[in-house]
Amino acid sequence: AVSSDSGYSSDGQKRKSLWQGSSSSGSKEKKVQTQADVDDALQKSDHSFTPAPVESKRKPSERRPSRFSLRHSLTLKDLPLERRRASDPLYDFETELRNSRNWNSVDILRDAAAEANGEKINLQDFRKEMEAELMAKRKEKETEVHFLTNNATKETTTTTAELSSVKSLSSPPSAVVAVITTDHSAVSGLSAGDIIHALQGYSATDSSACCAFFEEACARLADLALITDNYTHLVELGVVQTLCDALHKHSSSKEVSLACCAALANLLASSSTRDIMFGHGVINDLFACIKAEFDCPEVDREAFRALVTLSDSSSETKQIISCDLDTIIATFYLHEADKYIQIATCSILQRLSVDEICRTMIMAFPEVFDMLGSIIQANPNKKKIEMDACSLLRNLSLEEVGGSSLRSVSFVPFVTITMAAHVGNTEIFENACFFLSTVGLKQPKGFGALCTEDGIKCIIHTLQSNDTSLSLLEACCLALRAAIYDSDEHKKLCLSMGAIDAIICLIMVYPHKTSLLEAALTVLVSLSSKKKCVAAIANAGGIGSVAMSMRSNPTCSGIIRNGSRIIKNAVKTDPDFANEAVPAAVSILSCIKEQVHEQVLIEELCKFLHYLVLKSENWADRIISADGIAVIETAMKHNVKNRRIANECDVLLQILYNIT
Numbered sequence: 001a002v003s004s005d006s007g008y009s010s011d012g013q014k015r016k017s018l019w020q021g022s023s024s025s026g027s028k029e030k031k032v033q034t035q036a037d038v039d040d041a042l043q044k045s046d047h048s049f050t051p052a053p054v055e056s057k058r059k060p061s062e063r064r065p066s067r068f069s070l071r072h073s074l075t076l077k078d079l080p081l082e083r084r085r086a087s088d089p090l091y092d093f094e095t096e097l098r099n100s101r102n103w104n105s106v107d108i109l110r111d112a113a114a115e116a117n118g119e120k121i122n123l124q125d126f127r128k129e130m131e132a133e134l135m136a137k138r139k140e141k142e143t144e145v146h147f148l149t150n151n152a153t154k155e156t157t158t159t160t161a162e163l164s165s166v167k168s169l170s171s172p173p174s175a176v177v178a179v180i181t182t183d184h185s186a187v188s189g190l191s192a193g194d195i196i197h198a199l200q201g202y203s204a205t206d207s208s209a210c211c212a213f214f215e216e217a218c219a220r221l222a223d224l225a226l227i228t229d230n231y232t233h234l235v236e237l238g239v240v241q242t243l244c245d246a247l248h249k250h251s252s253s254k255e256v257s258l259a260c261c262a263a264l265a266n267l268l269a270s271s272s273t274r275d276i277m278f279g280h281g282v283i284n285d286l287f288a289c290i291k292a293e294f295d296c297p298e299v300d301r302e303a304f305r306a307l308v309t310l311s312d313s314s315s316e317t318k319q320i321i322s323c324d325l326d327t328i329i330a331t332f333y334l335h336e337a338d339k340y341i342q343i344a345t346c347s348i349l350q351r352l353s354v355d356e357i358c359r360t361m362i363m364a365f366p367e368v369f370d371m372l373g374s375i376i377q378a379n380p381n382k383k384k385i386e387m388d389a390c391s392l393l394r395n396l397s398l399e400e401v402g403g404s405s406l407r408s409v410s411f412v413p414f415v416t417i418t419m420a421a422h423v424g425n426t427e428i429f430e431n432a433c434f435f436l437s438t439v440g441l442k443q444p445k446g447f448g449a450l451c452t453e454d455g456i457k458c459i460i461h462t463l464q465s466n467d468t469s470l471s472l473l474e475a476c477c478l479a480l481r482a483a484i485y486d487s488d489e490h491k492k493l494c495l496s497m498g499a500i501d502a503i504i505c506l507i508m509v510y511p512h513k514t515s516l517l518e519a520a521l522t523v524l525v526s527l528s529s530k531k532k533c534v535a536a537i538a539n540a541g542g543i544g545s546v547a548m549s550m551r552s553n554p555t556c557s558g559i560i561r562n563g564s565r566i567i568k569n570a571v572k573t574d575p576d577f578a579n580e581a582v583p584a585a586v587s588i589l590s591c592i593k594e595q596v597h598e599q600v601l602i603e604e605l606c607k608f609l610h611y612l613v614l615k616s617e618n619w620a621d622r623i624i625s626a627d628g629i630a631v632i633e634t635a636m637k638h639n640v641k642n643r644r645i646a647n648e649c650d651v652l653l654q655i656l657y658n659i660t
Contacts, residue, residue, distance in 0.1 A: 192224050196237050199246060211253045214246050218259035225266035235273055239263070240280045247285045254296040257289045261302035268309040278317050283310060287324045290331055297335055304331070304344035311351040318352050322361040329367050342375045343384060350388040353395035363399050373410050386418045390431040397438040406439050412447075416455025423458050426472050433459065433475030440482025448487030456483050456490055463502040470516055473506060477519035484526050491530055500527060504542045511552045514559060521546065521562035528569035535573075543570055543577050547584040554590035557601055564588060564608045571615055578616035585612075585622040589631045596638045599645060606635070606648040613655055620659050629656050 195217050202213060221239060224230050243260045250256035264282060267273050277283075286303045307328075311321050328348060335341040349368065352358040362368055372389060379385040393415065397406050415432045422428040436455075440447040459476045466472055480499065484490040494500065506520045524542065527533040537543065543566075550563040563584060570577040588605055595601050609628075612619040623629075636649035 192221065192230065192234055192239070193237055195220055196239055196242050199242050200238075211250055211256055214250055215253070215255040215259050218243065218246055218256060218263055222259055222263035222266055225263050228270070231267060231270040231273055234267065235276055239267070240273070240276055240282065244280055244282065244285050247289065251288065251292065252294065254292070254294040254299055257292065257294075258296065258299045258302060261286065261289055261299055261306060265302050265306040265309070268306055274310060274313045274317070277310065278313065278320075282306070283317070283320050283324075286310075287327055290327055295334070297338060297341075300331055300335060301338070301340050301344070304341060304348070308344050308347045308351070311348045315355050315357070318355045318358050319361075321348070322352055322355075322358040325361060325365055325368075329365060329371060332371055336374065337378075339379070342378060343382075343388075345371065346375050346385055346388045346392070350392040350395075353392050359395060359399055363396065363401055369406070369411075376410070376414055381421065383422070386422065387425075387428055387431075390415060390418060390428050390435065394431040394435040394438070397435050397442075406435075412436065412439070412450040413452060416452045416458075420452075420454045420458045423462065426469055429458075429462060430469070430472045430475045433472070433479035437475065437478030437482045440479070440485065444482065444485045446486065448483050448485060448490050451483040451487075451490070453490075453493065456480065456493055457497065459483070460494065460497045460499045460502065463499065463506070470510070470513060474516045474519045477503070477506075477516070477523050481519070481522045481526055484523070488530070491527055491533060494523075494527060495530075495533055495536055499523070500533065500536045500542070501540050504537070504540045504545050507542075507545045507549050511549055514553055514556045517549055517553065518556070518558040518562060521549070521559060521566065525562050525565045525569070528566050531573050534570050534577075537566070538570065538574075538577060538580075543567065543580045544583075547581045550584040550587040554587040555594050557591060557595055557598065560588060560591040561601060561604065564605060568608055568611060571612065575615050578612055579618050581612075582616070582618050582622050585609075585619055585628070586626045589623065589626055589628050592635050593631050596635050599639055599642050602635050602639060603642070603645050603648060606632070606645065606652060610648060610652045610655070613652065617659075620656060624656055624660060629653065629660075632656075 199214065199217050202210070221234070221243070225234060225239075243263055246256055247260045264277065264286070268277060286306055289299050290303050292299070307321060310317055328345060332341060332345045349362060349372070353362060372392065375385060376389055393406060393411060415435055419429055419432045436451065459480050462476050463473065463480070466476075480494070484494060503520050503523050507517060510516050524537060524546070528537060546563045546566050550560055553559045567577070567581040567584065570581070588609065592602060592605055609619070609623065609632075613623065632649050632653055636646055636653075639645040639649075
């Protein structure tokens with residue numbers, strides 16, 4: 001909040017008296033009866049020549065105001081009599097000369113001496129001498145007043161607290177209007193309260209003068225809004241409503257719109273003002289400025305700057321902004337070459353995409369993908385664009401529609417190149433990996449060909465070196481699985497770079513991190529389809545590690561399913577691996593018992609048990625000892641209408657019955 005300063009220095013008190021008028025000076029002046037009394041008093045106090053007081057011939061209404069401050073217009077009437085006499089351009093020297101010669105004793109003696117010598121008084125020379133003396137005094141007084149004025153202006157603009165304090169001496173709206181419209185250099189001396197009060201009460205028939213006033217006043221508010229300590233105070237004064245009213249009143253003025261949008265954008269830097277802005281309908285006003293006919297790039301930049309901040313607010317605010325996505329897209333193409341518009345557009349879309357409803361609205365505009373592609377191409381290696389674009393792509397990939405657009409030739413290489421350029425940036429890397437994994441999972445065929453070798457190397461390197469961010473490790477596993485799904489070349493690359501060892505290490509280090517384990521096992525599932533990879537998995541102790549991870553998480557269907565697939569692929573390569581995986585039998589039975597109504601899972605696990613029982617007697621013995629016959633019978637009863645499950649369970653039970 002802006003602090004107030006109600007105290008005054010000695011100079012400030014003097015200026016305050018000048019602003020309010022010298023009312024006390026009139027009461028202290030004595031009422032004189034004759035001019036002789038005044039001159040006698042002057043002669044007693046000072047023997048030097050001093051002209052007698054003479055009133056100005058100009059009418060009070062015609063006297064020029066001297067704008068010493070922003071508070072009051074100081075006129076000659078407010079000055080002492082001697083200063084008034086010296087500052088009046090219509091001063092009557094003849095009257096001054098006549099009065100001084102009639103009543104000054106020095107002049108009388110001089111005249112008498114001259115007459116005794118037979119000399120004539122040269123009135124012309126005496127007048128020139130007196131005029132020079134008066135002009136010198138006038139310059140001295142004017143210099144003094146000007147110096148006082150400069151000090152007053154300087155001291156009123158020293159601190160922010162003095163400028164924006166409500167408790168300080170406030171200016172009449174008319175004085176504020178006069179300053180803003182006639183003296184731009186003095187605008188910085190106005191307080192926020194003065195400006196807002198003047199804006200709220202201003203009315204003028206001249207539209208050009210009105211626009212000029214609003215432009216300067218709103219520009220000053222924009223400057224005050226740059227100071228963090230002013231936010232709360234400005235809001236309390238009603239600055240938001242004042243700016244909105246100014247936009248409505250001068251919607252056709254690009255200068256007023258620019259100043260108001262800049263002020264609103266500055267105020268939005270404070271999170272506490274965003275809800276207030278939303279309540280005043282600022283979003284609609286900003287879009288009204290963008291849609292205005294004057295087509296001003298500067299106004300659009302300031303409006304976009306405000307929208308970037310607002311789009312990081314509540315879900316309701318995001319959704320209202322999303323309703324004008326067509327305006328954002330049209331404005332982007334109108335200023336497509338403008339770098340700031342490009343950055344702001346990308347930031348707005350990224351922040352809106354966090355909300356599920358906004359994502360759906362964004363996906364309804366196919367132009368968004370073309371727009372994003374052009375922004376990426378126009379800003380190579382620009383970190384801000386890369387961060388926002390990767391986050392936006394990740395969020396949009398969560399939608400069911402639009403997969404083909406996100407899988408386009410431009411986005412996947414961009415993401416992999418960005419990963420390689422920012423290996424140490426966790427945020428970029430994580431968003432990029434999740435994007436690759438989501439898009440690759442939806443349309444796996446041919447996806448590996450879009451992923452570059454450098455990107456895969458970066459993923460593997462991150463798996464080998466990062467042991468702190470679990471979400472990043474999970475994202476890397478999912479992205480790697482998508483990249484190698486249908487690419488033998490990428491699988492060979494993983495084998496040569498030691499990716500298998502890194503994956504197995506994750507399984508052993510994080511045995512209870514179910515989401516990470518499930519993602520890591522998906523990579524091994526894909527790799528285990530190759531005979532060389534199975535040997536590498538077995539040599540690294542992967543078969544036993546997979547079985548132990550299944551035992552640690554018997555109720556996690558994803559881990560049980562992926563683990564059983566890895567074991568099955570390994571047994572296909574070498575039946576001896578079946579005995580190494582026997583500890584997983586109990587976990588599989590537990591999963592069947594817990595997920596008895598999941599028909600797809602039950603069918604797959606029953607087929608796996610059938611295959612393992614045929615390959616290894618140890619598996620049959622373990623199933624029987626773990627009461628597996630009862631578990632399988634229960635699964636068959638709950639899925640009696642599913643012929644495939646019924647057939648698998650029946651065959652498996654016959655084998656087990658024969659053994660018993």
